[in-house]
Amino acid sequence: MKLPHFLKCFVAALLCVGVFTFASAPTLAADTAGAPQAGAHEAAKVEAHDAHEGHGHAAGPVVTVLSQFGYSYLTAFMFVLSILVASMFFILIHHLFDAGWSVPVMRIAENMACLIFPWGLVALIPILALSTLGYIHPWMNIDPATDAALNVKKILFNKGSFNVGLVLIFLFWGWMAHSFRRFSVAQDKDGAAVWTRKARFLAGWGVYAFAVTVTVVVFLLMKSLQHQFFSTMYGVYYFAGSMWVTFATFYGILRWRMNFELKPVVSKVTVHALGLLFFAFTVFYAYIHFSQYFLIWNAAMPEETFWYVLREQGSWWGVGMLILFGHFFLPFLLLLRIDAKMSLAVMGPMIVWAWLMHYLDVTFNVMPVLYPDGLHITLWDPLCWGGLSAAFGFLWWKSYHSLPAWPQKHPRLKEATTHHEVPRSAEAGAHH
Amino acid sequence: MSDPKSLGLLAQFETPADIMHAAMAVRDAGFSKWDVFTPFPIHGMDDAMALPSSKVGFFTFVGGVTGFFSGMGMIWFMNKFDYPLVVGGKPLFTPLFAFPVSYELTILLSAFGTLFGLALLNRLPKLNNPLFSSERFKRATNDKFFVYVETADPKFSAVETRALLATLGASAVEEIHDTEA
Known part of the structure; x- marks a missing residue:
């Protein structure tokens, strides 16, 4: 089947599934509530509500201009941070696997990761300030002596750990990102193998430090919005979504810049590999998010279920469904075909959709704390999201243009540019 | 034993560049029932043979x-x-x-x-392939490169196809017979 025809059939089929799901939603809910055997499950939900609200504070903080700005800004910040930290991970695995194909994309990632310092840290300051003043994270206003859940987590969830910990981690990330770029730029000049070895050594232990620090940062900034919540895979969940949106972004940048300065080094293989990784993380994200939900649903422990119970209230239920279908099923089924990953007509809209879906995913994590009754969009949301994205986009563009567009003397550059191409001699033969 | 039926022509080439060149020429000549055998994957061969995406x-x-x-x-x-x-x-x-x-x-x-x-x-499993009767073909897994054009191809001509393969630089062209007959 030709791709355009396939797309028409696909959209029609997806619309049918979507309409069916949304139409059957009340039935599904009624089914669960009505069945006598579901009693225990329902009781767990009620208990979860009690557990959540029995800590002497309201379901969410009071909505003021500052808290509204704080939440919108936090959502936008977590979106931008996704792309910065995932770029760092991309550099780490590039060195760990001694990868060849990714060389043409490396400068895009190196410059992106370097934005963590100083700009990422600068952008973090409003969150540190507003949160310490008590406008974002509700636990900042609670005395641990009166709250059992906070009391056991006060080693991490206290103003000192929060502020100092985040600043230190951002400094560490900045040092790591700038080291990778420094090695890479130094190799541009002398082509010495020592820079590759240094980068590999850093990547070797850096990947562990990265895993731990990403988890800590996400725990502090996002998960602690509901400090009673337990989920050890929450960091991986954020990481998976971050990689997904970052590969979409890189794909877009590559397709755009390969018409210009990246033309000599980019081949079909580079484009296809990025499309494949985007597809792979579509699956990985779904796998992780489903696992988190599934384990919590199955265990039905109040200190975990309350997190999802809150996110099934009002229009949050619809948002959850949109994430399920839009973040997973749509890109998964659409990108199964090989040619779809190479088609700009499919991938172009998919990149914009990925940005929207990842933003919605972060919103789904952050906003229900402020608005427990449903999705609530204010002017602050697009302002923060657009503003931060535009600022970081501009900063990336500036640093990207201040350096050569790809690692000039990377040992695997030749492999990256000639991989899966017709041998020159054969091409010459064919033209005789 | 009666004269065994001819199934096709097997041409041997010496280098990856030669086989790539030959594959392009056979493709451009409009053949449909033919194949290429190499000791290792040659990048770009699917384009050179104009193979469609796998089903x-x-x-x-x-x-x-x-x-x-x-x-x-x-x-x-x-x-x-x-x-x-x-x-x-x-x-x-x-x-x-x-x-x-x-x-x-x-x-x-x-x-x-x-x-x-x-x-x-791939029409597997298959107990035997007529190509296995060729001594020369054994080197397809070692150091030689082969193009095989079947007589069943509508464009096939015993004289012209042999001439085409020879002009492409084949170091040997061999007729493959139906060993079952």
Whole structure:
């Protein structure tokens, strides 16, 4: 089947599934509530509500201009941070696997990761300030002596750990990102193998430090919005979504810049590999998010279920469904075909959709704390999201243009540019 | 023994560049029933031979969809319909707990679809191939490169095709006979 025809059939089929799901939603809910055997499950939900609200504070903080700005800004910040930290991970695995194909994309990632310092840290300051003043994270206003859940987590969830910990981690990330770029730029000049070895050594232990620090940062900034919540895979969940949106972004940048300065080094293989990784993380994200939900649903422990119970209230239920279908099923089924990953007509809209879906995913994590009754969009949301994205986009563009567009003397550059191409001699033969 | 039926011409080439060049020429001459044999994969050969995308993905997809829905269907049938049994106060059926099993079956039947689709498209298993009767052809797994054009191809001509292969720089051209006859 030709791709355009396939797309028409696909959209029609997806619309049918979507309409069916949304139409059957009340039935599904009624089914669960009505069945006598579901009693225990329902009781767990009620208990979860009690557990959540029995800590002497309201379901969410009071909505003021500052808290509204704080939440919108936090959502936008977590979106931008996704792309910065995932770029760092991309550099780490590039060195760990001694990868060849990714060389043409490396400068895009190196410059992106370097934005963590100083700009990422600068952008973090409003969150540190507003949160310490008590406008974002509700636990900042609670005395641990009166709250059992906070009391056991006060080693991490206290103003000192929060502020100092985040600043230190951002400094560490900045040092790591700038080291990778420094090695890479130094190799541009002398082509010495020592820079590759240094980068590999850093990547070797850096990947562990990265895993731990990403988890800590996400725990502090996002998960602690509901400090009673337990989920050890929450960091991986954020990481998976971050990689997904970052590969979409890189794909877009590559397709755009390969018409210009990246033309000599980019081949079909580079484009296809990025499309494949985007597809792979579509699956990985779904796998992780489903696992988190599934384990919590199955265990039905109040200190975990309350997190999802809150996110099934009002229009949050619809948002959850949109994430399920839009973040997973749509890109998964659409990108199964090989040619779809190479088609700009499919991938172009998919990149914009990925940005929207990842933003919605972060919103789904952050906003229900402020608005427990449903999705609530204010002017602050697009302002923060657009503003931060535009600022970081501009900063990336500036640093990207201040350096050569790809690692000039990377040992695997030749492999990256000639991989899966017709041998020159054969091409010459064919033209005789 | 009567004169065995001729099945095609096997041409031997010495280098990857020669075989690539030959494949392009045979493709451009408009042949449809022909193949290339090399000791290792040569990047770009699928373009040089104008091979379309593999159809194996279709079998994989059908296998995966079958696996997913049989997992869901099986659990729904057993837990909700045939023998309702309450476990842990959970609903009798929801896609949630049926998902891991459906997911595993998706993978399993996708793999089966891939394997059997591959065998089907390659007409495997096959006990013998007439090419195995050629002594020369054994070096296809070592250091020589081969193009094989079947007589069944509508463009095939015993004289012209042999001449074409020779002009492409073949170091040897050999006629392959039906050994079963």
